Amino acid sequence: MITGIALLLIACAAMTVLDFTNNNSRQTKLQDILDAATLAAARVGGDDDEAIKQAGDDYLKAHLPExxxxxxxxxxTPDDKTVRATATADIDPYFLNMFMGGPVDIAVDSEVTRQMDGSLEVALVLDVTLSMAGSKIDALQDAAEALVKKITKVKDADVKVGVVPFSNYVNVGVSNRNEPWVSGAADKVWTTTTPEGCHPDVTQSTYCVKWAPNYSCTKYNDGVPYQTTCSGACTQTKTDYYDPPKKGSCWKESTTTHTAKWSGCVGSPAYPGNVQDKASNVYPAKFGSCAPELAPLTDKLGPVESAIKSLKAGGNTYIPGGLAWGWNLLSPTAPFTEAAAYDPKNKKPRKALVLMTDGANTMYVDASGNHVYVGDGKPAPQADKYTAELCENIKKQKIEVYTVAFQIDIPSAHEMLAKCATSPGHYFKADSSEELLAAFEAIAKSLENLRITR
Structure with a gap:
């Protein structure tokens, strides 16, 4: 009998130990999940408390065991610098329930603090196409400057920022004309000869004397339609006859020298190199105007602020070009090598790309690497395809991708940008200058390092 009682006590003790172990394990598991959910909530950034809470709730729903x-x-409970979270629950012990008469109460809490004391690399990929002219480019400059100042405000923080303005092409700077990753960048000089000749005598001249009324019409600015007034066509002409004829003019043979200076614009390498981070990529030089010169990653505030202040609008939209060069800035390999090596966890350093555009793609790339306008009101499926592939390839490197749609009324463009972003919380829709500033401020908060402090 004594042996039986002893065995029973031993069994009860073993079951008690097992219950306590399981209860502690479940509490630890809930703590780990709550910590991760609080981190997910804190990454949302911005001042939208409901969005922050929703991000935390969504993480819990996806990871809590049923x-x-x-x-x-x-x-x-979010505030400007922290996100706090508490969780209470009941768990049923395996054996003690028969003695305790009910479940065991557990409680855990977590706190995540935002701070800028880690290693961070950010590439700002900014649309400076013609449709950004006027107040929109001013709003972009204000928003970008605010973001940069916020993430660089801690004096000793290891933060690097680069800027990639893009339109039809990206400008890598004339100082890079002799780099092996640029082809055909030498300035061009050529001559043309006009042989001597004469204009024929003029016997008659026809000109318009009556025009149709002006009318309302649709024109396009970088693929964006707008209403304006067009001039009516000529409806009546008059012809004057000359007798004797007016004597034509003559000229002597002449030679003209022409010079085309490369301004730093580059096109795209052939597919699939144009959607990949390949150190062997070679970018064809393109002559003519393009976006202002990019600024490689730097921990100096001056060059970044100068690049932002130099933004000006012009050209059409080719998003893949901007994305590719934003990735190039964040890549440790050529063409630019200021970036640190990738961290598989994207923590040391944390790398992020911020893409802002005010429209859909309006160009395609031809066999020579030229970016060609598709035509008024036409889609650009090739560029959309390259955009999607670049976004996925960039995210595969664990780079965080933020996208901002600024005053866009094209549903397909919103869909493309939303899919490009790392998560729904990384996509922002801004319909005004104020909302653009708020989006960039939210991104800045999200880029602050997050640390579990409790």
Whole structure:
């Protein structure tokens, strides 16, 4: 009998130890999940408390095991610098329930602090096409400057920022004309000869004497339609006859020298190199005007602010060009090598690309690497395809991708930008200058390092 009682006590002790072990394991598991959910909530950034709380709730729903935690109550409390969270729940022990008469109450809490004391690399990929002219480019400059100042405000923080303005082409700077990754960048000089000749005598001249009324018409600015007034066509002409004829003019043979200076614009390498981070990529030089010169990654505030202040609008939209060069800035390999090596966890350093555009793609790339306008009101499926592939390839390197749609009324463009972003919380829709500034401020907060402090 004594042996039986002893065995029973031993069994009860073993079951008690097992229950306590399981209860502690479940509480630890809930703590780990709450910590991760609080981090997910804090990454949202901005001042939208409901969005922050929703991000935390979504993480919990996706990761909590079913049926383990009963009567679970979770509260997220965000403020400007921290996100706090508490969770209470009941768990049923395996054996002690028969003695305790009910479940065991557990409670855990977490706190995540935002701070800028880690290693961060950010590429700002900014649309400076013609449709950005006027107040829109001013708003972009204000928003970008605010973001840069916020993420560089900690004096000793290891933060590097680069700027990639893009339109029809990206400008890598004339100082790079002799780099092996640029082809055909030498300035061009050529001559043309006009042989001597004469204009024929003029016997008659026809000109318009009556015009149709002006009318309302649709024109396009970088693919964006707008209403304006067009001039009516000529409806009546008059012809004057000359007798004797007016004597034509003559000229002597002449030679003209022409010079085309490369301004730093580059096109795209052949597919699939144009959607990949390949150190062997060679970018064809393109002559003519393009976006202002990019600024490689730097920890100096001056060059970044100068690049932002130099933004000016012109040209059409080719988003893949901007994305490719934003990735090039964040890549540790050529053509630019200021970036640190990738961290598989994207923590040391944390790399991020911010893409802002005010429209859809309006260009395609031909066999020579030229970016060609598709035509008024026409889609650009090739460029959309390259955009999607670049976004996926960039995210495969664990680079965080933020996208901002500024005053866009094209649903397909919103869809493309939303898919490009790392998560729904990384996509922003801004319909005004104020909302653009708020989006960039939210991104800046999200880029601050997050640390679990409790």
């Amino acid at each position: 049926g383990v935690y009963k009567h679970l109550v979770v509260t997220f």
